Structure formats: structure tokens, C-alpha cells
Amino acid sequence: MNSIKQNITQVINEMALAAKKCGRNVDSVQLLAVSKTKPVAAIEQAIDAGLVAFGENYVQEGVDKVNYFANHPAADQLVWHFIGPIQSNKTRPIAEHFDWVHSIDRLKTATRLNEQRPATMAPLNVLLQVNTSGEASKSGINENEVIALAAEIATMPQLVLRGLMSIPQPETDYDSQFAAFKKLADLLEQLKPHHPQLDTLSMGMSGDMEAAIAAGSTMVRIGTALFGARDYGSQA
Numbered sequence: 001m002n003s004i005k006q007n008i009t010q011v012i013n014e015m016a017l018a019a020k021k022c023g024r025n026v027d028s029v030q031l032l033a034v035s036k037t038k039p040v041a042a043i044e045q046a047i048d049a050g051l052v053a054f055g056e057n058y059v060q061e062g063v064d065k066v067n068y069f070a071n072h073p074a075a076d077q078l079v080w081h082f083i084g085p086i087q088s089n090k091t092r093p094i095a096e097h098f099d100w101v102h103s104i105d106r107l108k109t110a111t112r113l114n115e116q117r118p119a120t121m122a123p124l125n126v127l128l129q130v131n132t133s134g135e136a137s138k139s140g141i142n143e144n145e146v147i148a149l150a151a152e153i154a155t156m157p158q159l160v161l162r163g164l165m166s167i168p169q170p171e172t173d174y175d176s177q178f179a180a181f182k183k184l185a186d187l188l189e190q191l192k193p194h195h196p197q198l199d200t201l202s203m204g205m206s207g208d209m210e211a212a213i214a215a216g217s218t219m220v221r222i223g224t225a226l227f228g229a230r231d232y233g234s235q236a
């Protein structure tokens with residue numbers, strides 16, 4: 001089995017190739033390492049290999065990891081992204097520990113994160129999670145709700161809206177993957193005139209990274225290809 005370090009090299013090479021194919025600069029796509037369910041030792045190896053951005057899906061597990069790495073020599077460089085579903089009674093630990101939240105899908109969640117983000121911390125970077133797969137998926141707001149929610153968030157001083165995120169229905173063929181990602185990219189372009197600071201399209205996972213980069217992704221969220229398959233057996 002490959003080491004995490006070898007996996008990272010391979011994923012970065014694949015990202016570079018995908019960027020080159022569509023005429024993009026590889027530096028315009030960030031690698032977010034999705035470390036959910038993985039032990040701190042795995043994150044440690046990824047940090048040693050140069051990664052700094054980590055994505056977590058479960059509040060308690062994520063908070064434990066943020067706290068664990070607070071004393072790491074690279075702590076100042078580490079950036080923690082919350083990418084999982086958010087229950088509104090669990091917003092406070094997210095507001096107090098993370099740098100980014102990708103999964104904003106309700107005004108109530110945004111309002112609570114804004115209220116609970118400590119004034120001593122930099123504003124929380126947030127993305128709206130959009131459902132571009134229609135009936136087939138229940139996660140994320142509908143495309144026609146994006147403009148209104150973005151306008152609400154723009155009034156919240158402790159949040160900075162950075163862009164959009166999606167988790168399309170898994171598709172195996174490239175064209176279907178690309179079409180779903182292109183929808184999100186087009187939505188971001190529609191929003192930009194109203195919110196010039198928008199710079200982030202969080203889209204693409206281990207199985208559809210190439211199509212996401214071709215459609216304009218600025219941040220791919222990669223778990224399996226870096227850390228191997230996840231074992232949910234031990235998950236509460």
C-alpha cells in the first residue's frame with residue numbers, strides 16, 4: 001500500500017495534469033485534505049508532507065483534532081474546514097474552532113455562526129452548499145435560493161462569504177460530472193457582480209476531481225485518494 005506521502009504526490013500530480021489539460025494554472029486549485037474518521041497520526045503525516053488545509057465532517061471529532069494540533073509546530077499555518085452537515089444546536093463549537101465552513105444551507109445556521117463567532121477571531125469564511133442535482137439530492141439549497149441567502153450573509157460581520165460548494169450525485173461519466181460542476185461555476189459568476197470578494201468554488205472529490213477542475217474548481221476536497229478508504233465501523 002502507498003504511504004500518505006506517496007498518495008499526496010500522486011494527487012498533486014493528477015491536479016497539475018487536470019489543470020494543464022484545461023489551460024489552468026495548478027496554483028489556482030487548492031488541495032483540501034478530508035481527514036474525517038482518520039487518526040491524528042494520518043494528519044501528522046500529511047502535515048509533514050506539506051499539506052496545511054484539512055476538512056472534517058463531524059463536530060466533536062473535528063474540534064478534538066483542532067485542539068490536538070493547536071500546539072503543533074505548524075499550527076499557525078493550519079487551516080481547518082468544516083464540510084459536514086450542520087445541526088443548528090451544534091453551531092457554537094464550529095464557530096469557535098474552525099476557519100471555514102462549506103456547508104451553509106440555511107439562514108438559521110448562518111445567523112447562529114455569525115452570533116457565536118468570537119469577536120477575538122477573524123471572521124469565519126463560509127460557502128453556500130448548493131444542490132445542483134435536483135430531486136436526486138437533498139443536501140444544499142436550491143439554485144434559486146442562492147442570491148437571497150448570499151445577500152443575508154453579506155450583512156453578517158463575523159462571516160465572510162467566499163463562494164459556493166456542492167456535492168453532486170455520484171456520476172461515473174465525465175460529461176455528467178462536468179455538467180453538474182459547470183452549474184455551480186455559472187452560479188458563482190452570477191453572484192460575483194453583487195459580491196466581488198467571492199473567489200472559491202469548493203467542488204471535486206477523489207472520484208471526480210478532473211471534471212471539477214475543468215469546470216473551474218478552486219478547491220478540491222480529497223479524502224480517499226490521500227488517506228485510503230474510510231472505516232465507519234468505529235464511528236458512533
Ligand SMILES: *Cc1c(COP(=O)(O)O)cnc(C)c1O
Pocket residue numbers: 034036057083084167205206207221222223224225
Ligand atoms: C468525505 C467527503 C469528501 C471526500 O470524499 P472522497 O471521495 O473520500 O475524496 C469530500 N467532501 C465532502 C463534503 C465529504 O463529506
